[in-house]
Amino acid sequence: METVIEVVRNDVGTSRVAERTEAALADGQTRFTVERFALTSNNITYAVFGEAMRYWDFFPVPAGDSLDDGRVWGRVPVWGFAVATESRCADVPVGTRVYGYLPMANTLVMTPGKADGTGFIDVAAHRAPMATAYNRYATVDNDPAYLTELENHQMVLWPLFMTSFMIDDFIAGEGSDRPEFFGASVAVISSASSKTSIGAAFLMKRRGGVTVIGLTSPSNRAFVESLGCYDRVVTYGDEGTLPDGPAVYVDIAGDRAVNQRVHGRYDDELVYSMIVGGTHWNVESDGDRSPLAGPKPEFFFAPSQIALRSKEWGKAGLDARVGEAWREFARWSDEWLDYRSTSGAEPVRGVFDNMATGAVDPRVGLICRVE
Numbered sequence: 476m477e478t479v480i481e482v483v484r485n486d487v488g489t490s491r492v493a494e495r496t497e498a499a500l501a502d503g504q505t506r507f508t509v510e511r512f513a514l515t516s517n518n519i520t521y522a523v524f525g526e527a528m529r530y531w532d533f534f535p536v537p538a539g540d541s542l543d544d545g546r547v548w549g550r551v552p553v554w555g556f557a558v559a560t561e562s563r564c565a566d567v568p569v570g571t572r573v574y575g576y577l578p579m580a581n582t583l584v585m586t587p588g589k590a591d592g593t594g595f596i597d598v599a600a601h602r603a604p605m606a607t608a609y610n611r612y613a614t615v616d617n618d619p620a621y622l623t624e625l626e627n628h629q630m631v632l633w634p635l636f637m638t639s640f641m642i643d644d645f646i647a648g649e650g651s652d653r654p655e656f657f658g659a660s661v662a663v664i665s666s667a668s669s670k671t672s673i674g675a676a677f678l679m680k681r682r683g684g685v686t687v688i689g690l691t692s693p694s695n696r697a698f699v700e701s702l703g704c705y706d707r708v709v710t711y712g713d714e715g716t717l718p719d720g721p722a723v724y725v726d727i728a729g730d731r732a733v734n735q736r737v738h739g740r741y742d743d744e745l746v747y748s749m750i751v752g753g754t755h756w757n758v759e760s761d762g763d764r765s766p767l768a769g770p771k772p773e774f775f776f777a778p779s780q781i782a783l784r785s786k787e788w789g790k791a792g793l794d795a796r797v798g799e800a801w802r803e804f805a806r807w808s809d810e811w812l813d814y815r816s817t818s819g820a821e822p823v824r825g826v827f828d829n830m831a832t833g834a835v836d837p838r839v840g841l842i843c844r845v846e
Contacts, residue, residue, distance in 0.1 A: 482548065507559055516671075518830065525549060551579060609778065667699045688707050724738070726748065823845055
């Protein structure tokens with residue numbers, strides 16, 4: 476029996492546990508048991524941008540679903556580990572254990588292709604238009620990012636860290652014909668307690684050359700300040716106290732009112748504005764829909780930067796650069812991050828619902844299993 480957690484696509488706060496009979500495998504397919512996965516604010520971003528970025532298309536709800544109730548349901552992607560338990564694909568025998576993109580479910584059928592010593596790509600027709608970074612599954616025996624003692628870190632932090640690494644790399648502009656950090660002396664990052672923001676701040680401070688400012692809520696201020704990866708922390712509503720620019724803005728909150736205040740603070744001194752996420756998806760806007768001061772924000776899609784750097788540096792070069800920074804970041808995270816496990820479909824659904832409302836302690840890494 477397939478057990479899967481689904482959400483209403485235009486209402487992330489509404490979820491359900493659905494059970495369906497598993498279909499028989501076709502030639503070339505492999506059935507995986509989903510062992511464990513992480514839940515982070517990044518998964519809420521996947522849901523919020525699900526239509527625009529086609530995140531709903533990775534694990535579609537079956538057409539003509541008997542559980543159809545008139546609403547449009549979707550499956551939010553997560554990152555975790557799975558093991559092959561039935562296979563009609565010679566390249567992926569039973570027992571193959573992988574890390575990659577999964578649904579919040581107990582099982583997943585894939586069509587492995589382009590297999591090599593390090594993993595494979597799900598070449599199912601519905602996934603063909605998607606970015607390779609999301610379709611590739613790494614076998615743990617040959618994954619350069621994998622260490623047994625860092626499995627929890629890999630589930631919770633690795634996908635976010637890859638985004639963080641690419642944010643820092645793109646803004647720094649290494650090898651480009653523009654000035655480092657677009658010529659900015661200040662980098663402002665919203666949703667500063669989120670793990671993607673923490674990773675970006677960690678890397679920017681590690682790189683040096685820019686003052687890193689974190690924007691956060693009053694309730695998270697003490698935690699964000701304790702991290703030490705931000706040069707200064709400013710709470711929402713106090714954007715007028717942000718230091719003088721020129722500045723770049725990394726928007727991970729997706730809060731229109733915050734963006735209005737940041738853009739208004741810097742105006743023409745804001746040399747670049749990047750949209751990454753939507754952790755504040757459920758925050759009511761103040762109704763101000765006037766154009767933002769300064770530059771028009773540009774949406775950042777990490778897989779595009781990954782593809783660019785893979786071409787320029789080669790896969791081995793990219794793995795080496797990211798791997799060095801990852802191991803340093805992962806071990807540093809032990810100073811502030813604790814892991815909490817939840818098993819069972821309904822308990823995991825409850826965790827997701829809490830995540831959707833923002834009611835999650837940033838000090839906690841959530842590890843889940845649907846049984």
